[in-house]
Amino acid sequence: MPELPEVETIRRTLNQLVVGKTIDRVKVLLPRIIQRPEDVEEFCFLLAGQTMRSVERRGKFLRFVMDDYTLVSHLRMEGRYGLYDRNDPLELHTHVVFSFTDGSELRYKDVRQFGTMHLFPKGQEFEENPLKKLGIEPLAEAFTLEAFRAKLAGRSTKIKPLLLNQEYIVGIGNIYVDESLFVAGIHPEREARSLTRKETAALHSAIVSTLQDAVRAGGSSIKSYVNGQGEIGMFQHQLKMYGRKAESCYNCDHPIEKTVLAGRGTHYCPKCQPMKRKRAKKVKGALRP
Incomplete structure (x- = not known):
């Protein structure tokens, strides 16, 4: 699509x-x-x-x-x-x-x-529908970090399904969600509300930069996509995560894994995108990792 x-x-x-x-x-x-x-x-x-x-x-x-x-x-x-x-x-x-x-x-x-x-x-x-209930545009000026934080605040929904929900943010789609989460180092099954302020900022930046890069490349021709002049997109040659199951991660060489989330094939690196964020623990007044 x-x-x-x-x-x-x-x-x-x-x-x-x-x-x-x-x-x-x-x-x-x-x-x-x-x-x-x-x-x-x-x-x-x-x-x-x-x-x-x-x-x-x-x-x-x-x-x-x-x-x-x-x-x-x-x-x-x-x-x-x-x-x-x-x-x-x-x-x-x-x-x-x-x-x-x-x-x-x-x-x-x-x-x-x-x-x-x-x-x-x-x-x-x-x-009226189908445009009435659409969410914020990720390449618009209104897509500020503050607006993005507000979309995630208090949401127990896993981050990938939330990003795919067109009533929250429009147009990102499966390919670019996988790519953005990888760039930000966030596991696709993390709850939206579990993201720290730093992680939220990283994801916001990753979404914008990934989409901008894809637009400059004319999109991704994974199956049959061509533009109005019959030309294919070229961003598929820049994909770091989507469609690369079992291939080596560009960052760490760990095999890329694939699962199904919200009915969509989901690619991620378990090493670069850990499921659980490490938290510092207090021990006798000191911090222990």
């Missing part, structure tokens, strides 16, 4: 490809992709004549902002957008086609057919 860096890369690419183009007509070949409105014909009617003003991102969702409406799109497992000439043959698994007045087409393909599209009057998309 595309995570924040991949969706951000797609957003930037689509801004170059479709902004300023006006929709002539829309063709929906798989109606269940359209979640709002319920009437697919209404979806097509409302979009005709709308000009693409910008492509934005909220978590893992793309927002196509137009004159009067905003289209909220989630790619799910394998959804992808591409710009074509209207005379190009329609490829297999193409489900929605946005034909522009200049003769080009933005086509949405989805092999797994899990993607969704919601159309809202512009601005209303933040007041």
Whole structure:
């Protein structure tokens, strides 16, 4: 599934490809992709004549902002957008086609057919699902260390499931949670409330730097991800933890282990990311490690 860096890369690419183009007509070949409105014909009617003003991102969702409406799109497992000439043959698994007045087409393909599209009057998309309950953006100015500490405070939830919960922090995803926890030296099964102030600061910094590095590399092409121009990401070549089960840790050479946590494959180094934090003990007025 595309995570924040991949969706951000797609957003930037689509801004170059479709902004300023006006929709002539829309063709929906798989109606269940359209979640709002319920009437697919209404979806097509409302979009005709709308000009693409910008492509934005909220978590893992793309927002196509137009004159009067905003289209909220989630790619799910394998959804992808591409710009074509209207005379190009329609490829297999193409489900929605946005034909522009200049003769080009933005086509949405989805092999797994899990993607969704919601159309809202512009601005209303933040007041209803799927965007309404989303948490803080990890690459936004609002994602301060203080805000992050507040998200973890008092939470008995294990740190990895909490970071994957989109109502707390959006877009990090499985790959980048594993990478961030490794950089911060934190075991994925630690309770969120057990993190010290120093560990919380380290994790906050690791999340931001990992995501920024991934965006600069165009995301990670683990399976089928490509951007809107068909280009793969390159961050998979920088992964230190995810997908490296039984390989040697780059820090200590200990074999990387894998478990399942919150239904997701989880990679960690038991030596660099110890489960239990060592605490100093008082003995006759002195501190003993």
